Amino acid sequence: MPTRREPTARQLRLAVELRRLREAAGLTARQAAAMLGVSNVQISQIEAGLSGVSEERLRRLASHYACTDEEFIGALVAMATDRTRGWWEEYRGLLPTSFLDLAELDHHSRFQRHVAITYVPGLLQTANYARAVFSDRIPELTEEELELRVRHRMARRVVVEGPAPIPVEVVIHEAALRIRVRDRVVSRAQLDRILELSDTDHVTVRVIPFDLDGFSQAGSAMAYVGGSAPKLDTVVRDAPHGTVFIDFEAQLSAFRARFRKLEAVSLEPERSRDFINRLAKEL
Known part of the structure; x- marks a missing residue:
């Protein structure tokens, strides 16, 4: 070969x-x-x-x-x-390799679990929300680079919007829901989008409110991606130098335990929907 x-x-x-x-x-x-x-x-x-x-x-x-x-x-x-040439291949040479690797990881995932502290997870983002997030990158992106990233992020949503959606669990802190990455209009549309997805059978959203006592997991943002076999699970985390893929079993075990701990202290799905609805009405 x-x-x-x-x-x-x-x-x-x-x-x-x-x-x-x-x-x-x-x-x-x-x-x-x-x-x-x-x-x-x-x-x-x-x-x-x-x-x-x-x-x-x-x-x-x-x-x-x-x-x-x-x-x-x-x-x-x-x-x-596997000789799959997925939709992400059209971005090869146009976006950093980590963007393509993330899309390929999505494609082969059996389920995903997200913890979000300051930003809404990419799979749940609207185009305008994603555009606002990418537009604040340093160094600043050109208009073409910005739109490529937004298009790629929207294409990734196929795993929750496509014909064969995977189970996605999201634990999201109130901070991520309240932070206005652009303005009221963008924030309201983003909250509505989360509510729309949380009303499906395959997406579960739980909220961690500000008034939760003893919350000490502010640095726990992550995506836990289920592989085609349990030993092939992966944790994805953002770092100052780029996207990090974690696959050591000891670390995976720790992240699984961390997710379940956060899930246990978060609001139940129905209460979370009511919470997000209240936030949306405030805007």
Whole structure:
């Protein structure tokens, strides 16, 4: 297989999982290469995401690594053999790679759980809300760059608006609902949009009000994305240097616990809808 110059986040995840399986089996890259009858360089390239791996070789590696989780192996095979060219490919070379990786992650997700503290999650944003958020970026975006980002964000909404929507749970702080990223009109339309989505069977919205005692999770904004197998879940967080994808099991476990803790202290869905309705009427 030809060597890749810039593997996607999904290709890198496959590479990381194969390396983790090898290391868990206590084998060296040299031993893995000998099992497949290939060079050390080939194993290194596979485990760096620079080269693909066939289904036959992947299953042989899984067998040598004593991996018996058939669901996990099947998910890895799907990742290795997937040749999908999704809608996000039209943005390649026009937007940073992280935008494409996020859209691809959406496409393959089974469910998503979001915690929002200062901004409405991207999947729930209106075009004008997204435009306001992107327009405040530093360095400032050109009009073309701005509109590309807005179009991409609106296209991502297919996972909640398309023909096969996934379950999405959102815990959103009152601050994110009240902050006016532009003006009253944009804020009101955004609240109406959240209410519209929360009225569907697949989107659940819970609100954390300002008057909640003991709230200490102000830095917990995140998106927890369910992979095609539980071991392939991913947490996405925004950082000053860009989007961060987290996939270590210990960290995933901590984020799962954090989400459930926040969910437990938030308002029930119906009370949350009433809360958002009141905010909308104030505008």
